[in-house]
Amino acid sequence: MRKDGALWALGAMSGTSLDGVDAAMVRTDGLTIEAFGPSAYRPYTPEEQEAIRAALGRWPGDPAVAAAAEVVETAHAELLSRFTGAEVLGFHGQTLAHDPQGRGTHQCGNGALLAQVLDLPTVWDFRTSDVAMGGQGAPLAPFFHFALARHIGATEPLAFLNLGGVGNLTWIDPAAPGPEAEGALLAFDTGPANAPLNDLLRARLGQSHDHDGALAAAGEADEAFVASVLRDPWFDAPPPKSLDRNDFAGLIDRLEMLPDADAAATLAAVAAASVAAGQIHFPAPVSRILVTGGGRLNPVLMAELRRRIPAAIDPVEAVGLNGDMLEAQAFAFLAVRVLRKLATSAPGTTGAPTLVGGGQISRPDP
Ligand SMILES: Nc1ncnc2c1ncn2[C@@H]1O[C@H](COP(=O)(O)OP(=O)(O)OP(=O)(O)O)[C@@H](O)[C@H]1O
Ligand SMILES: CC(=O)N[C@H]1[C@@H]2OC[C@@H](O2)[C@@H](O)[C@@H]1O[C@H](C)C(=O)O
Structure with missing residues (x-):
């Protein structure tokens, strides 16, 4: 790689929804986006998903973690070997536990192993050093969001919202000199997004998610319940802040009295109200x-956002981006930043006291 040259990076993300692995290529120098390349998705089988679910909240050393790591590595090796022409891999892995103020953060899957199997320099373990420096270790997509804002020609402040298992939002001033500049970015997790909805559908109906919001559309949100959830001090707390997938898992037990459709409508409303509450920050x-992640495909969730927030709420497709692959692209972009020794987080994104360059680099044996 020329010191300042662009290269084709492959990024891979296994998100908190536990649905599967996304992978996508980006041509970038870590500052600007030159081109988007091919992408692919590999769902986890129900058995694989079960192995990952069994390891949630557990830490290295636990046999369940080793079993989940094997599933994650195998699924990635299978999916990523379909790509050609990549010069570096950005491998996020699967977050099993996230406790930045306590035990740390852990994404399972061994990037050194993937570097050998795929014969590709691999950047991985993106979050540990940020947490070690006192940051939240999340969200990490904001530096990519800044590049995207420039890529689409934005000139005024805007936000990217990712609705995955958890929601996260990046406020961007595209007129700032760069993503590292003070005031360029403010990012934080907004609250629970699809995770409680998925858990509800799974527990009550044996379904993975509320497809196209069909169940929620047939129900009515319990606004008193939504308001009670939003009274949790977490929502008023100023950023930085990040969540573990299961931090709000108890919500579905509190909805026991509601019929299925009303419970789904209520959880969609909670996800939207969490984002609306984030505006004070x-x-x-x-x-x-601009909305990315699977939640943008849930019309009830999108309608709830539009009802609660006085801004245009559009899926990222409205500006020509791919909302299924944006996070995989983010880790491709971040891999190049790590190779070039550029920062991947900042006080405004994770609350780290200074700019942090995260990630380990593993190279295949010559
Ligand atoms: N057509 C759809 N209708 C409703 N919901 C959908 C649809 N497609 C996807 N989703 C929701 O989006 C989720 C997947 O979102 P996504 O892939 O963005 O999450 P993730 O990357 O796993 O999570 P995170 O961003 O938290 O790491 C699914 O589990 C489901 O809840
Ligand atoms: C610890 C962890 O894996 N966090 C994820 C999760 O999923 C969404 C939200 O919570 C965000 O903080 C983060 O992912 C995205 C990709 C990020 O780091 O930007």
């Missing part, structure tokens, strides 16, 4: 929020 209002 914005350094300046935004006129547009």
Whole structure:
């Protein structure tokens, strides 16, 4: 790689929804996006998903973690070997436990092993050093969001919202000199997004998720319940802040009295209300929020966002981006930043006291 040259990076993300692995290629120098390349998805089988679910909240040393890591490595090796032309891999792995103020953060899957199997320099373990420095270790997509804002020609403050298992939002001032500049970015996890909804559908109906929001659309949100959830001090607490997938898992037990459709509508409303509550933290209002992640495909969730937030709420497809692959692209982009020794987080994104360059680099044997 020329010191300042662009290269084709492959990124892979196994998110908190536990549905599967996303992979996508980006041509970048770690500053700007030159081109988007091919992408692919590999769902986990029900057995694989069960092995991962059994390891949630557990830490290295636990046999369940080793079993989950094997599943994650195998699924990635299978999916990533379909790609050609990549010069570096950014491998996020699967977050099993996230406790930045306590035991740390842990993404399972061995990047050194993938480097050998795929014969590709691999950047991985993106979050540990940020947490070691006193940051939240999440969210890490914001530096990519900044590059995207420039890529789409934004000139006014805007936000990217990712609705995965957990929600996370990045407020961006695209006029800032760069993502490292003070005031360029403010990012935080907004609250639970799809995870409680998925858990509800799984527990009550044996389904993986509320497809196209069909169940929620047939119900009515319990606004008193939504308001009671939003009274949790977590929502008013200023950023930095990040969540573990199961931090709000108890919500579904509290909804026991509601019929299925009303419970689903209520959880969609909680996800949207969490985002709306996050607006108090914005350094300046935004006129547009671009939504990525699976939640953008849930019309009830999108309608709830539009009802609660006085800004245009559009899926990222409205500006020509791919909302299924944006996080995989983010880790491709971040891999190149790590190779180039550029920062991957900042006080405004994870609360780290200074700029942090995360990630380990593993190279295949010559
Ligand atoms: N057509 C759809 N209708 C409703 N919900 C959907 C649809 N497609 C996806 N989803 C929701 O989006 C989830 C997947 O989202 P995504 O892939 O963005 O999450 P993730 O990357 O695993 O999570 P995270 O961003 O938290 O790491 C699914 O589990 C489901 O809840
Ligand atoms: C610890 C962890 O894996 N966090 C994820 C999770 O999923 C969404 C939200 O919570 C976000 O903070 C983060 O992922 C995205 C990719 C990020 O780091 O930007």
